[in-house]
Amino acid sequence: MELEELQLAWTQMGKELETQKKLTNNIIMEMTRTKYKNKFKKISMYEKAGTVVCFGVALLILINFKKLDTWYLQACGTLCLGFLIIMPILVLSAYKKFKISIFLREHIRITYYVIQSQKLDYCAYSR
Secondary structure (H helix, E strand, O other): OHHHHHHHHHHHHHHHHHHHHHHHHHHHHHHHHHHHHHHHHHHHHHHHHHHHHHHHHHHHHHHOHHHOOOHHHHHHHHHHHHHHHHHHHHHHHHHHHHHHHHHHOOOHHHHHHHHHHHHHHHHHHHO
């Protein structure tokens, strides 16, 4: 009888340990998701503020564009306008894709590789 009771207790402890592992993994995944969400919110705030600044400077250049009297100043003004309008749009669209791809993934290893590839894409946009 003692052997059977010991085997029963052993299997019961094994089941409890397995449920504890699953619970721990779920808690770790949720903590990681929350951490990334908070970091992305912070980055998003800075990116949106930078976009507002870029659009404001672009509007200022556009208002004072008639003061650029020579052709090379007009060319530089046009290039600056293009840069100040296109770059924030590209950065925000890359951020949106980055955010969507991270929160749709369930497995942390896949998420890590997605983050690394998106970082490379973001670096390519920022250069």
